[in-house]
Amino acid sequence: MTAISLHSRLVNALRSAWYEPTPIAPLVTFRIVFGLMMAISVVRFWANGWIREFYIEPEVHFTYYGFEWVTAPGPVGMYALFGIMLASAIGIMLGWRYRMSAALFFLSFTYVELIDKTYYLNHYYFVSLVALLLCFVPANRAFSLDMLRKPTLAAGEVPAWSVTILKLQLAIVYIYAGIAKLNAEWLLDAMPLRIWLPAQSHLPVIGGFLSTAFAAYAFSWMGALYDLTIVFFLLNARTRPWAYIAVIGFHMITWMLFPIGMFPFIMILSTLIFFSPTFHTRLLERLAAVLRLRLNTIPRPDTSNTTKILPVPRIITGFMAVFIVIQVLAPWRYLLYPGDLFWTEQGYRFSWRVMLMEKAGYVVFHVEDPITGKRWDVMPGDYLTPIQEKMMSTQPDMILQFAHFLEEKYRAEGMNDAIVRAEAYVTLNGRGSRLFIDDQVDLTQERDGFRHKKWIVDLNQ
């Protein structure tokens, strides 16, 4: 094969994945299941009392660097935010005022996530990214309330990019989750599954098996293999049905073993997008029949011309390119920092590192009045909820934030420049607890940021 023909094949593939028309059905299914899962997630979150527990009761919140302006808006505001989130999720599902619904959902969801990094989960990050993408894709042009309101919207086909971008997003999630597992502790020590699986020894039938080292290694290797390859098996029509069975099996096992909430269901339903347009058209026709809707709500794609190209605004192509490049690069930013990634967690978030470590810690803050020289201890539990305390005690940026919170608290009480040191011990993947933060450093003199935090004690020191 010559370089030119390879080049032209690549161009053709890109062209068909981006500009050619493709039936809208997969996008419609995605819109409906995403809206539905989000609505259920919001109701579940609400019913569990988590709005109050996570966002109203805590006295302090750990904001993200650069997003310090994001604050919890009080009880009424919080419930209003979740109300907007719920309504807009339903709006996405029904395709009602779809763009506004998608935008409101993205904004309300992301705002809530930014209030406190204590609750950071990769799957919340995934939801924010998908919600942002939904603001751009024309998923409301079939099987939607918008279409009834404005029949001219109806379209049987959409430009391929709007389906491709969602597949790309899922591919990034899986493949990076797989790459993250390619480390010595996961593969050679079967950590942290060697800690987590035996804790499930009470389960009937499989409890005994889960306690074996074999199970930990098997789950570790299968998990890595699954994450790295599943997208390719889903893309291939011949392997797709088997791959989807694997998707269901994998996520249901993780759901049974670990408290990961809605994530398994979101992934099981999201990966439906890899199925063929015919599959989705049939699915929607059946749904229409069940709901007794008229069939013309799903326009038939125009199959007369298969080589035509739909116009895609350059700004969209440009935005999507940047969106993908950022996501492809972000998980590697940890390479810019010295030290062990799991230990320092510099460059850890927003990188699809899921279920990778068992980390627990304990931290006491030693405060000193520089004028009197008096010293005393502050237990973070007096100010934080148990989950905030647990998360803070293993994450240096949160420890720093808490030290600054204490400095401000004492300043308000009339003590300027209190010295705040942290005595923190952390255990990571079954290593014994050891000193985590340099306990001689006055943390009030340190600033948060993207620079290396020199006051984190080296893991192997």
Place this chain on the structure above:
Amino acid sequence: MISAVAASCDKESSNSPGFDRGPLLENLGVNIIVPAYDSLARRAARLEEAAIEFTETRNEQTLGKLRDAWLSAYVAFQHCGYFNFGPADNLIFNASVNTYPISRIKIDDNISSGSYDLNAISSNSAKGFAALDYLLYGENPDAENVVELFDSDDEASARRQYLLDVVEDLRARCDAVYERWSPAGDNYLGTFVSLTGNDVGSATGMLLNGAIQYCESDVRDGKIGIPLGVRSLNVPIPANCEALYAQQSILLAVESIKGLQNLYLGKGKTDGVGFDDYLTALNARHNGDALASVIASQIDLALTKIAAIPEPYSETVEQNPDPAMAAYQELQKLVVLLKADMMSALGILITYQDNDGD
């Protein structure tokens, strides 16, 4: 052939490292928790008898017996404080029998006015073991003086009534928590041993979350750290000592650590399955050593250091704080081992929140 089968069976049993939490819970419940509450309830009943005897026959001898009965019940309580979940949590047991420091003003007022409701939460600082400490020892613990207060003082009769009411409240609460646990009563024991999971609502989860919390705030801070001033700009607060008037703070703190030790090792009337065995079965390590023995040694060390603190603790914190600070630091290390290392190794969750693995 037979030997081959036998060998393979043998291999299978030794090859299944699965730790069954069932027997652990059984031992903790049957051998430790229920007997501890049983012992407390019995001693509280003897305390009540001694109080009745003292109020009827007021002399130094009956006072001595009452004081002994009080201390004996107080010691028994030290072993129960860790079970701060389930029935104890529902009954707010710990706070309603052992809130200290007590409010002397409130107690004196209650005696003078004769009108009080010991069931009110606001009465927690006017009753329980600490209120008895004040009533039976007080500012001037001289036996002759105390007998006089109960015998010939202007308020002697009201004081006797208050003593009886506080003791009765205490005894009733110790009975109630035992009743909740007892298989002959509400049988929370049955519930406890059936919750074999590893989530927050499991028996292991509730017990450890409650016990470690108690170890932090009631033992390390309450018994040692707070009187020493570690939470108050280094200014000692001697009035916050447990058993302040009887000057038995260190004895009770030592008993409390023995309670933790028993719980950890699974030691009750017999030496059964404990968390040390659990950690050993999981082969949990701590920087090269077995975590099970690292924790056991740290408990021993904390015990030795606390026992070395001179009584009365209320004077030690001001005049000779070093041994107390040494004990506090060992307790601190113990809390790290329990809360970080042990909880991590056991895979016990601390909240119901969704989690994707840190």
